[in-house]
Amino acid sequence: MLKLYDLAAANVNIRFRPYCFRVKMALAHKKLAVKFLPGHFTEKKEIEFSGKNKFTIHIDGENIIADSWEIAKYLENEYPNSTSLKLMNGEVIFIKFWTESILHSELLKFIALDIHNSLSPKDKIYFRISREKINFAGQTLEEVVLNREKRLPHFQKLLSSLRKTLNQQNFVAG
Numbered sequence: 001m002l003k004l005y006d007l008a009a010a011n012v013n014i015r016f017r018p019y020c021f022r023v024k025m026a027l028a029h030k031k032l033a034v035k036f037l038p039g040h041f042t043e044k045k046e047i048e049f050s051g052k053n054k055f056t057i058h059i060d061g062e063n064i065i066a067d068s069w070e071i072a073k074y075l076e077n078e079y080p081n082s083t084s085l086k087l088m089n090g091e092v093i094f095i096k097f098w099t100e101s102i103l104h105s106e107l108l109k110f111i112a113l114d115i116h117n118s119l120s121p122k123d124k125i126y127f128r129i130s131r132e133k134i135n136f137a138g139q140t141l142e143e144v145v146l147n148r149e150k151r152l153p154h155f156q157k158l159l160s161s162l163r164k165t166l167n168q169q170n171f172v173a174g
C-alpha cells in the first residue's frame, strides 16, 4: 500500500497543505490507493527517516520519495499503465510555476490566520514565527489578513484565466 505523509491541523482530519494536495490529486488521477499519515509542523521526527524536513513524503515499499514534483515523476515511471499525468506538457509546467510563484502567496494573504487558528498550540507558535518572518517580512498574521474582503476582487481577477478555461473544459489541462 502506498503511503503519504500529509500535514494536518489540530484536528487530524483537516489537511490544508497545497503540495500534499498535489500528490493526492496525482494519486487520484492515476487511481492509486494510498494511506495518509497525518504529520505536524513541530513533529518532524516522524519524517526524519526520509532525510528531509518538509512534507510531502511518499512511501512505496522500500522507496521513499520527497517533493511533490519528484513524487509525480516517480508515479509516472513506476505506474506507466495508469492514466498519465502528462508532466512534460507545457500547460502542466506553466500551472506548476504559476501556482508556486503567484497563487500560493496571494492565497496565503487571505487564509494565513485561518490556518494558524486551526493548528495545535505548538504548531501555532511555529507557524506564526516562521510565516511572519519568511512570508510576510515581519508583518503579523493579523495585519496580513486585514481588509481581505476589499482585496478579494483583485484576487478574483488573478483567477480569471483559470475561470474562463474551466468554463470551456472540465479540467485545466483539457
Ligand SMILES: N[C@@H](CCC(=O)N[C@@H](CS)C(=O)NCC(=O)O)C(=O)O
Pocket (backbone or CB within 6 Å): 007, 017, 018, 019, 020, 041, 053, 054, 055, 056, 066, 067, 068, 069
Ligand atoms: N517543494 C516541496 C515543498 C514542500 C513543502 O513546502 N511542504 C510544506 C507542507 S505543504 C511543509 O512541509 N512545510 C513544513 C514547514 O514549513 O516547516 C514539494 O513540492 O513537496
